[in-house]
Amino acid sequence: MHEELRGLGFTVITVAIDKSADDARPWIEAARPTHPSLIDTTHALADRYNIVNVPTILWIDERGRIVRPNDVAFGTDTFKHITGVAAAAHLAALRGWVRGEAAALPEARVRALQTLPTDDDQRARAEFGLGEWLFTQGRTAAAARHFARAGELAPHDFTIRRGTMPMRGIDPMGREFREMHGAWVKAGNPYYRPLVE
Amino acid sequence: MTEATFTIIDDGRVAALGAREGAELLKRAEAEGRPVALDPDERAAYLGVTARARAEALASLEAPDFTLPDLDGRRHTLVEHRGKKVLLVAYASW
Numbered sequence: 250m251h252e253e254l255r256g257l258g259f260t261v262i263t264v265a266i267d268k269s270a271d272d273a274r275p276w277i278e279a280a281r282p283t284h285p286s287l288i289d290t291t292h293a294l295a296d297r298y299n300i301v302n303v304p305t306i307l308w309i310d311e312r313g314r315i316v317r318p319n320d321v322a323f324g325t326d327t328f329k330h331i332t333g334v335a336a337a338a339h340l341a342a343l344r345g346w347v348r349g350e351a352a353a354l355p356e357a358r359v360r361a362l363q364t365l366p367t368d369d370d371q372r373a374r375a376e377f378g379l380g381e382w383l384f385t386q387g388r389t390a391a392a393a394r395h396f397a398r399a400g401e402l403a404p405h406d407f408t409i410r411r412g413t414m415p416m417r418g419i420d421p422m423g424r425e426f427r428e429m430h431g432a433w434v435k436a437g438n439p440y441y442r443p444l445v446e
Numbered sequence: 447m448t449e450a451t452f453t454i455i456d457d458g459r460v461a462a463l464g465a466r467e468g469a470e471l472l473k474r475a476e477a478e479g480r481p482v483a484l485d486p487d488e489r490a491a492y493l494g495v496t497a498r499a500r501a502e503a504l505a506s507l508e509a510p511d512f513t514l515p516d517l518d519g520r521r522h523t524l525v526e527h528r529g530k531k532v533l534l535v536a537y538a539s540w
């Protein structure tokens with residue numbers, strides 16, 4: 250997508266929300282991206298954009314304005330059977346916007362579709378931030394306490410609840426993730442929340 | 447005797463301070479209504495950014511700037527791409 254549209258004044262920027270560059274390295278090296286491919290171990294991006302799960306995409310225009318707020322979109326249909334989100338609609342909309350054939354969302358619509366952080370979201374991010382620093386200091390047990398507290402404050406924030414599993418010695422694809430996911434969905438909460446335009 | 451240190455992480459910036467200075471920063475952040483995570487045993491605290499400040503920034507629709515490293519440690523900033531349309535993609539290995 251980046252290669253196809255880069256001549257039109259467009260770039261992709263990817264950000265891996267991972268505990269270390271080495272966690273993201275195999276993915277990035279396999280993709281051999283020609284666009285900025287960044288690593289966010291401290292959730293600096295998640296904090297600024299209220300990102301609570303991955304994948305999350307946004308569109309930002311030439312003036313630095315958000316013209317499509319946090320949305321769920323995939324580059325391919327590889328995981329469609331799990332996620333229920335098809336890639337095609339977003340890719341078509343993106344092409345149309347970059348080529349200037351279609352407008353992005355009007356400002357009022359962008360604001361209506363935004364989810365803004367609550368006090369508990371930000372308290373959770375502070376607990377995460379302390380836990381992440383403790384983890385880098387080798388204080389894994391102390392770190393785990395703060396990650397647990399963060400998850401209680403923001404149970405919908407899977408960058409915290411799932412994203413910290415590798416720092417707690419838990420397989421983020423394993424039984425504990427499936428149990429967390431199952432309980433969340435059973436309680437009537439969607440795991441992915443694509444925008445409804 | 448040297449004073450024990452206290453680590454304050456202020457919106458991601460780490461500083462090892464004296465215990466008294468750390469306690470003062472903590473008190474000030476709390477007075478300002480900032481979210482604070484404290485670990486007295488580990489002598490460390492994280493001072494976050496208020497929901498109000500983050501929400502106002504997002505609702506302004508001015509894309510919040512950020513600086514993050516790539517695999518080679520080279521730092522990239524969003525504003526470097528002003529003048530281009532940007533698809534920002536957050537993903538993870540988990």
